[in-house]
Amino acid sequence: MAETRENIEAQAREGAPQAVAEASPEAVSEAVPFEISVLPLQNTTLFPETVVPLAVGRPRSVAAVESALATPEKLLACISARSEQVTGQDATPADLYSVGTLVMVKRMQRIEEGLHLIIQGTERVRVLEWTQEQPFLRARVQTLPPLKVVDGEVVEATKRNLQSLIQQALAMLPQVPPEVRAAVMTADDPVRLAYFLASVLNLGVEQEQKMLEAQTVDELVLLAHNYLAHELEIMQIRSRIATEAQSEMDKAQRDYILRQQMKAIQKELGDDEGGERAEAELLRERLSTADLPDEVRTEAERELKRMERLPAAAPDYHVIRTWLEFVLELPWRKSTEDKLDLKEARRILDEDHYGLEDIKERILEHLAVIKLRPDAKSPILCFVGPPGVGKTSLGRSIARALGRQFERFSLGGVRDEAELRGHRRTYIGALPGRIVQSIRRAGVNNPVMMLDEIDKLGADYRGDPSAALLEILDPQQNNTFRDHYLDLPFDLSKVFFIATANQLGPIPPPLRDRMEIIQLAGYSDQEKLHIARQYLIPRQIQENGLQPHQFEITDAAVMLIATRYTREAGVRQMERTIGSVIRKAALRIAQGEAEQVSVDASDMKEYLGAPRFYPEEARKELPAGVATGMAWTEMGGQVLFIEATLLPGGGGFTITGQLGEVMQESARAARSYLWSHAAEFGIDPEMFKGYGVHLHVPAGAIPKDGPSAGVTITSALASLYTGRRVRPDTAMTGEITLSGLVFPVGGIKEKVLAAHRAGIRRIILPARNEADVEDIPEDVRRELEIVLVARIGEVLDAALEKLVANPPPPIPEATRAERPAAQTEPEVIRVREA
């Protein structure tokens, strides 16, 4: 390009001395120095082969550019100022480096404050000498030769490392457009890549200048690599710091975003009416309309406020919400009105249950009290009786008669106090107790609440549920019953509690004390017949799909079922048996064998097979030493025989038959009494010494206990010692004392009914059980002779035959004494009732 230089020189000669530019960028070997305008750069360095926008405002710089523009090629040299040069002052040649870049001005536009340029670096120049400082800098420069490669392999390796570094850097800069990535990654000229990085990296003038002054490609690329590695490290550290600092905030933000999304999803699904806010609003609205006692309202509002402050994700939020909903659902003041029509109530009770006069009376009395005094406390009843006598259904019937809601739950096996009273809310999965839950189910605060199987409550280290019941069942305390979960007082005093139990024994005395105990004895056969006629047969006919006219059964057949096919105090078994008879009839009808089926006692074998039970019949003849007693069992009453026999030459008193301690003691008391009053009863006192006695009570496998066999044992022993037989038509019960008194016992009705079933027609009862005689159904009572006794003497008079049937064996010689008078008494008096 000699022409170029010549031209410039020519122009310079022609009178444009400032435009002299002597350079041929391609003059590699012999670079001819030339003079050129210099644009000093601050804080930046311009590299060859880069295009850069530049704003020029300083008058001296503008002048330099102007001078360059007034040359044919628009070239000028950009030389950086050293970093220590004070910003804001014009740079002197001393401030400037000696190596810079030759640039061409590609674009220029004037703006108010100066010039906007786009310049392109072409090659490096070295300042040989400064030729001018004012009005702008000029210098004689010489282009530097292109960089040489010393070791191509090193350059290539360094370049590749550089590219991998760039890749890492770009990975951390996702906003860089892909085409730029591609351009950078595929750049094959290491020099251009290094210059590009240098211009981009913002390394600072010093380092940039070092790169610009690099002598070889090797040096340049290595510098670029080192700087980039350094920058990358800083970038990574920065990013790590930023990540750490932001991670907390990010989590909160993430939660927030997720929650917003969930809300949006819920909204889309339509199962949300505006999110948690609306939920709280909804609760507030319900709270404002709910009929709550003041104390409850205050507490509920407080909890609601607390809930509103919590995020929906907080565990407490749901606890409070569930609690609030529960509180709002409870019938704090809602109650049903009692039906106070006594006649109607009576009708309903009669409709549901046969007999049970006592209980019906009690219910009606209560209704009467409520009628007179509406705020009267509800009674707490406890029905005690054998299974199947209708305790539970009676509760239901009471609720119906009163027009109240009925709720029942079984306490059988409940051993945790928390079952009844709830868990405190602090526990996870806490629930209200059964009592409060039942109230909620009932929806009113005065239901009839049946606590079934109260005698089967358990108790262990977790607590004693019966202790919780003490509060619940105390009318004085239960108006402020506090469930642990609810933690608010709830008035249970309007609840009509009915407990049921099979036995009174296991119920703790304090609990027993709080309830009005109503005994439901078993039903007599006659009552069972009525019950079957009125309730069981119609119900079974309906349940088995027959029409009432299609099935008939005679009373005799029903009686047979009651006595020979079932043995129970209640009627559950009997209902099932009737049901199976009816099913067999239904089969015949369904098969078209008959239109209508009638069943009589004679058909029973065909329907039910052989009778399963043979009632403990009264024995026709009792030997001396055997007496008929009566026992009470959960299944009702039973007749039992007490047998005693003399053991000649033996000694002592043997008692067998699984007798409990109380019964054994009463046997000893009986013997001692007879011994001490031997003369009175005409017994040879030597008999007690000369013979051993064995007392046995069958059935030997069944444990027996209680004092009520006292009179029976006495009778048996007296019979044994005197040889006078006990009347076989007579059964007896009663406790004895050592002084000869007869004390009352329980279970009279069941015992008498059982005896009656067994064919006994004469009953000896303690005088003080006279009141219980009233309980015995009229029809049974009519057939019985009941002898009331107060002392043992009277028992023996009534029980023993006057005639000595089997004289006792002779007393061993050693202890022989005179015979008692009674033994020789020949009189025979036998009274037999029709």
Next chain:
Amino acid sequence: MANSVERYFRLLHGERRMRPGTRAWCPAADIYRTTDGWIVKVDLAGVRPDELEITVKGATLQLSGCRRDTFYGEGVSYHQLEITYSRFERTLRFPCPIEGASVARDYRDGLLILHLRSEENCEERMDDQD
């Protein structure tokens, strides 16, 4: 560095962008194919013919030279500059060797037009290259 790179890319998207360049500027060129060779049209006004150098080597055609401004001197100053002066260089690549082709140059309305006539038909080679 992140900042500087961002700044760089911000510039790229703006009116004034910095980007890797070359040591000289590149004139724009169109290439036409004709039945007997090629026509190359280059946007290269204001270049004195004697300052334009054309080199043909293998399948490449290199144009280089220098555009000089002559409108300067006393009483004239630039208000706006959009034409790039100084050295330019353009290397055009052809699908087949053009060495030996006759090159006729012509200036028409400020555009440099080169006619390359070559005996060698490079149809087949082109196909091969595709």
